[in-house]
Amino acid sequence: MDETQAGVLNTIEDLVGSIKHKPGALLPILHSIQDHFGYIPDPAIGVIASHLRCTEADVHGVISFYHYFRSQKPGRYVIEVCRAEACQAQGGREFEQYVRDKLNIGFDQTTPSQDISLKAVYCLGNCATGPSIRVGDDIKGRMNPAKFDRLVDELTTFKLELK
């Protein structure tokens, strides 16, 4: 990835340009930018505003409204922990506390090593087999401290895959 400022701006221009003609294009644009960079870099706001002919405040307002969009670069992995009722009923509150203690961070924070960011999520639709978490696009059910320890080991050392 070209990470110079000009490179970032070019990429954003391309992404916005390819989607802006859709009706109600702002959310699809923000998704494509976050998919690409892992977050919405500040310079994106001006580019989007000029393409969509709205104010930067409008764009910022939308970014800040939705929990999913973030303006800061996250850690290498984002772990989302479900806080909702069905997971609570299966020990979710205790599990959430374990996760915070283990990583020694709170929600919307990143470990000092920049490995893991923690995020709260309200339901992953895996409600019969909680507590549930999500890592990238993988949802993991029936979580417990031992499974979480193994997961963190895998994420912070090397990716272990059974192929």
Next chain:
Amino acid sequence: MTLRVYVPYETTALSLGAEQVATLIRREAERRGVDIEIIRNGSRGLFWLEPLVEVETDEGRYGFGPVELDDVASLFDAGFERGAVEHPLALGLTEQIPYLKNQQRVTFARIGITDPVSLDDYRSLDGFKGLDKAVSLSAQALVDCVKESGLRGRGGAAFPTGIKWQTVLDAQAPQKYIVCNADEGDSGTFADRMVMESDPYMLIEGMIISGLAVGATQGYIYLREEYPLAHELLNKAIERAYAAGYLGDNIAGSGRRFELEVRLGAGAYICGEETSLLESLEGKRGMVRAKPPLPAINGLFGQPTVVNNVLTFAAIPSILGEGAEFYANYGYERSKGTLPFQLAGNLKQGGLVELAFGQRLRDLIYEFGGGTRSGRPVRAVQVGGPLGAYLSPEQFDVLLDYESFSKIGAVLGHGGVVVFDETVNMAEQARFSMEFCVEESCGKCTPCRIGSVRGVEVIDKIIAGDNRAANIALLEDLCDTMIQGSLCAMGGMTPFPVKSALQYFPEDFNS
């Protein structure tokens, strides 16, 4: 002979290791020189048995589950390809498992049987039968059929679908829209996700029929971002439906047009509220709109719009295919048809249970759910998502239909049932309801925006024993203000779980 093995490709199954199980089965077969075909089907919704592996035999499909990696070799050792074998995980014929056999699956009849994105599989099990019929009918005849079925919106509000469609059909406009509310944010619900992951063509078919019925040519599925697998499978299914001529400018050879696109939400619970959803689709903050005007008159981009839940659209193909009467014959009084209940939380046998309306909540919890997974007594059940009331065991004989629930101040909503055992602290649950509203309120109206913040504070004071009686009275008053004064169900229903916790579990509010 090739051994045909089914391993689900569905969120819950995958969350419990189905991918690794499938890989290991393939490897083990190769190692043993067994000719094998692994089909990635959807889930049957018997989640406590996932990963549920099935083998095809002459007598039918035999199930084994829950299969862990360590079990794979022993399945081969036991000769699981024969189906009826001795093995600790052997479940017999899948369709004879009482949990499945005792359901009345109409909408979910196909779920988990086939490869969800195979058009051939879909057609072989009555897929597009409803659409084939729909293309030969007039718009008014289609709307009439839905009216006669008695179908009510399955998202939670239970508004008669046919009447909504009639309003959109009667509206004159250059462009009309069909919008599917797939922002299934209620904790304890996963029926929409199952449809989208395990039978996506059913939803697509229902939306096409809706388009034909009201004269809309553009559809959007507003899908929550938290469902990555549903996103992947829906997009795949839509692509194939276009290629096969079910979407586009000549639907099923009828010369009529319908376009369909998936749009992703971004983690805002409020966007499950239909007007907020429309704002979000338009690229704005998901702020609730005042009603009227109804979306059916003034919806997406100001045009007449059908907004229905996934399950509502999913019920349409069988209503058209089998006839309105077939559907209306299920159910109880004014609650016609079936509702896919979702058993979640602390249950031995969580999963999807589709039943006609009118059965008892108790049976759902104990007969199907098998009681708690922890083995402790059930203390409270929340039905209908985070805005639904908590019920106590003495209320479990309530019938599962919209009116019976409404009579006891509860809601059936989207059919989610979350079970808690005796370790639950109901004051904490009440506090969480308010906290959730703080987190998710769109901020447009004061009772919801400020009321929820004050609600958390007051509950904290009650829990701390600070002027209890006065603060409980204050909380009751605050709840009434939120119920009466909020624009939408977020603020208007957050008090339901709070008030019910206070009413039925007052002992938990003593410090």
